[in-house]
Structure formats: C-alpha cells, structure tokens
Amino acid sequence: MLRINKMRKITVILLLLSSLIHLTVFAGNSKQNSSIDVVNYKFRLTLSDATDRITGETTIVMTLISEDDSLRFDLVNSNPDGTGMRVDSVKVNTAKVTWNHTNNRLSCKTPAGTNTGDTIKLTIWYKGIPADGLIISETKFGRRSFFADHWPDRASNYLPCVDHVSDKAAVDFIITAPDHYTVVSNGLLISEEPRSGGYKMSHWSEKTPLPVKVMTFAAADLDKQLAGSVNGTEVWSYVYPENRDEGFYDYAVALVPLNYYTSLIGQYPFPKLANVQSRTIYGGLENAGCIFYSENSVTGTGRSEGLIAHEIAHQWFGNSVTEADWHHIWLSEGFATYLTSMYWEMRLGEERLKSDMKNARNRVLRSARNNPSPVIDTTITNLMHLLSANSYQKGAWVLHMLRNRIGDKAFRWKR
Ligand SMILES: [Zn+2]
Structure with missing residues (x-):
C-alpha cells in the first residue's frame, strides 16, 4: 500500500550499509494457527x-x-x-x-x-x-x-x-x-x-x-470500463459515477506499468486487474487483482500514475510472493517502492531514478535519526508501525544496491 509523504533533503550516507547486516535477523513470530x-x-x-x-x-x-x-x-x-x-x-x-x-x-x-x-x-x-x-x-x-x-x-x-x-x-x-x-x-x-x-x-x-x-x-455504486488488456489480462476501471470521465482517464494508465512489469518480472499472477476508486483508509491498497485507491486518487490529471504503478508492483511482490511473517514486509513494500522507481526510470529516464533514490536515502536517514532500527524489526508489535521508511525506502535501497552489484541483466526476473 502507499501513504503519501513529503520528503526533505538531508545528505548523509552511512547508515544504509547497516540494512544488509540486519537482513540476517529473522522475525520470531509464530503463525497464528500452525495446525x-x-x-x-x-x-x-x-x-x-x-x-x-x-x-x-x-x-x-x-x-x-x-x-x-x-x-x-x-x-x-x-x-x-x-x-x-x-x-x-x-x-x-x-x-x-x-x-x-x-x-x-x-x-x-x-x-x-x-x-x-x-x-x-x-x-x-x-x-x-x-x-x-x-x-x-x-x-x-x-x-x-x-x-x-x-x-x-x-x-x-x-x-x-x-x-x-x-x-x-x-x-x-x-x-x-x-x-x-x-x-x-x-x-x-x-x-x-x-x-x-x-x-x-x-x-x-x-x-x-x-x-x-x-x-x-x-x-x-460504481461505473466500470474495460481499459484494455495486457498479455490477455483484462484491465478494468471501477469509479464513482460522479467521477466517471476523470476516473476512467486516470486509471487507464494502469496498462503501462502492467505491461512494463510483465516484461521485467513475468506473467501477471491473477486472472484480471481491476482498479477501484474506494474508501480505503490508505492512499492505495494492493488487493490481489482488485486494487483499491483512495477516493481522492481521481483527479482527471493523471497524478496517480506513481501510486498505480506501486500497487500493481505489489501484485507480484506481496500478493504472489508473500512474506512469511509481518516483519518481513520489506519484501512487499521495498520491492513495490523500488519497482515504482524503475518504472519511472523507464518512463522518464535515469535522472528520475537517481532523484527517487536520493529522496529515499534522505527519508531513511531522517527516520534513522529518530528511530534507528533494522529493516526487519521484530520489536514492532503495532503492525501499522511497519509502514516505515525502513520497509519502503530502505528496502528499495537494498534492491538498488543489489542491482548495482549484479548488473542490469541479472537484475531481471524474466529470462
Ligand atoms: Zn505498498
């Protein structure tokens, strides 16, 4: 999911390296019903x-x-x-x-x-x-x-x-x-x-x-429209009747990230994709094949493209590949954050990726100053607190570093 945050510019780099070390710490929570x-x-x-x-x-x-x-x-x-x-x-x-x-x-x-x-x-x-x-x-x-x-x-x-x-x-x-x-x-x-x-x-x-x-x-009360299809997967928009024209326009952009991720990662894992204007408490919630967006995501200006790209990335990471326990949320949010930056890189060029990563770094450092903690923080008991710069931006940075280490060719799921 995504919550919208403002970013400030601060430039320190040191703590990022600690994320790799902390990845070896695993969550200890047991399944709620293991029998x-x-x-x-x-x-x-x-x-x-x-x-x-x-x-x-x-x-x-x-x-x-x-x-x-x-x-x-x-x-x-x-x-x-x-x-x-x-x-x-x-x-x-x-x-x-x-x-x-x-x-x-x-x-x-x-x-x-x-x-x-x-x-x-x-x-x-x-x-x-x-x-x-x-x-x-x-x-x-x-x-x-x-x-x-x-x-x-x-x-x-x-x-x-x-x-x-x-x-x-x-x-x-x-x-x-x-x-x-x-x-x-x-x-x-x-x-x-x-x-x-x-x-x-x-x-x-x-x-x-x-x-x-x-x-x-x-x-x-929702109006629906088939926005198109990608590799045989139908993509539908469901919007409030009052927002019909703006909503159909804004949500149709989903075809672009769906096509991009399919070529980068592999076949989309569900039988259809619906993008739904809703009353979710989040900016967006990545429900499998039926993504909910906040009602104000519809503006008619295409402003929600990044949000839509983020939630679609979750269809692979979070929904298809799912973390074994709550504290491994970076496998969901870190991937969705980084894949969104890769999407922007594809759309707008490398400078956009660099700027995204710089902003992400600043968020991580600011957060670490107030609350230094590892990417997988098993001390968290309020699950809402997992929605942090650690899970999103630091997780994204782990992937960015990995990509830099193994190279673009290896950093593709699809062969
Ligand atoms: Zn998310």
Whole structure:
C-alpha cells in the first residue's frame, strides 16, 4: 500500500550499509494457527441498505498439518458498543458442533479420527456490525458503500479466518446486496443472479492462493470500463459515477506499468486487474487483482500514475510472493517502492531514478535519526508501525544496491 509523504533533503550516507547486516535477523513470530492450512474460503455475506448489520456464512476448507485438539480462527466478538460478530451455529464436515467464541477467537474441537493431511470443512453462520475491516459508509458524493479494507489483520472484524499473512488460500466472495450496487472482488465473476426483494447475488472466485490481507470486495455504486488488456489480462476501471470521465482517464494508465512489469518480472499472477476508486483508509491498497485507491486518487490529471504503478508492483511482490511473517514486509513494500522507481526510470529516464533514490536515502536517514532500527524489526508489535521508511525506502535501497552489484541483466526476473 502507499501513504503519501513529503520528503526533505538531508545528505548523509552511512547508515544504509547497516540494512544488509540486519537482513540476517529473522522475525520470531509464530503463525497464528500452525495446525491447519486453509485451502479455500467461501465468504457468503448479505448486505443491506437498511442496516449496517451483515449476515455471514463462511465455509473454510482446510488441511490438518499437525495434530491438535481444536480448530481455531480469528473473529472479533460482539462488543458493548454494538459492533462485532455473534456466531449462531458451526458445522464441522456434516455435523453441527459446539464452539467457543471468546477473546476474538472462534474454536471448536477437531473431529475425532482426523489425521494429519486430512481435509476438514467448517461452516460458520454469524451476524453483526463490523467495527472495521469492512468500511460501511458513504462516498464523498453521499452514496452508501461497502468497501473491504483488510490490511494488515482487520478482516477478522467481520470474516472468520486465519488472519495472518502466512496462510494463503483460494477465496470466493458470494455477496447478496441491493441490486443497485456493483460488486467487484478478487478473481473472476462466476455468476450474477437476481434475488427477491430487489437483491442481487454476485459470486466472485479467485483460485490463486492469497493472504487474507489482500482478499477484498466492494459493493458500491460504481461505473466500470474495460481499459484494455495486457498479455490477455483484462484491465478494468471501477469509479464513482460522479467521477466517471476523470476516473476512467486516470486509471487507464494502469496498462503501462502492467505491461512494463510483465516484461521485467513475468506473467501477471491473477486472472484480471481491476482498479477501484474506494474508501480505503490508505492512499492505495494492493488487493490481489482488485486494487483499491483512495477516493481522492481521481483527479482527471493523471497524478496517480506513481501510486498505480506501486500497487500493481505489489501484485507480484506481496500478493504472489508473500512474506512469511509481518516483519518481513520489506519484501512487499521495498520491492513495490523500488519497482515504482524503475518504472519511472523507464518512463522518464535515469535522472528520475537517481532523484527517487536520493529522496529515499534522505527519508531513511531522517527516520534513522529518530528511530534507528533494522529493516526487519521484530520489536514492532503495532503492525501499522511497519509502514516505515525502513520497509519502503530502505528496502528499495537494498534492491538498488543489489542491482548495482549484479548488473542490469541479472537484475531481471524474466529470462
Ligand atoms: Zn505498498
């Protein structure tokens, strides 16, 4: 993702070298649920115009990877303020079972006779008002809208899941919502069917395993347009109706970085790319094949080209190649930052790359003065604090140094 920061000019170079040394430090956090590997999530949600309360039915297909008495998932409990989720029933394979839902963890017994390597299917029925993770609000033009916004581990505010970057799974979103909404999500649209009472059910499916942080969907009044295609991948723009002309113009530039990265890195990893104007709390959020941008990213002036290039770079680094633990975020943000600078180098020439790297260096040094820390900083407990100059600019510098060391020809993924 990207947050927009102003850069000041300071010129010192020393601390950059320390990044290489610190790369040997590895994060110690364990997986939140190491006894299972989720294979597929089916998230069925019903949304309404009358209330922010959602109704959910989630089916989780998983493989037992080590013996454990219980199956455990993240799901935020009902809170005194009226938000949170309340579970109505749970089924394991074909049998209804008892469950425990406390401390934002949902658990039930592992079925008797299940062995390592076996597949288990769990279905959870629940309802509630999401406190976060699904932003139910109005667009800046006053239209009601639903935008998922998961990064880093906010999905479990409304979706039962292993809300950790290490567990990747295929995902289906099956959204029943008033039929005036356009629904868009990861993967491809499988079906769209009318339902009684002015509702519509939209089924999107992504077979490529994703971390939950970049699973997403939107249900909002959105106009869509096919911007074009790159190597057979369709690129779509979804924008607010009020921003239709400016939005289609601004987002169509996505074809250029997609084409560039495909030639530099290799085949785009997902079946389509949608660029979506949204209510994300970030400047941009790289949801797999369904990137969300802040609503003010649309200006009609092409000003968001760098932002779009950054989020598209994440489709390879962060989404397809995913860090094993949160503290390795430079593999996502450092790569996206450097690939954006390489994109500008391709578009505007070497001077632009140099200027980008100089600005990045200044940010790193300024940040190091206040908070000297390694690229992989396992002391961070608030995951939002990972969005730092260490992860972005210092990570980018590690790659810049590597490129300088091995040369341009070797610094290409595609052969
Ligand atoms: Zn990013």
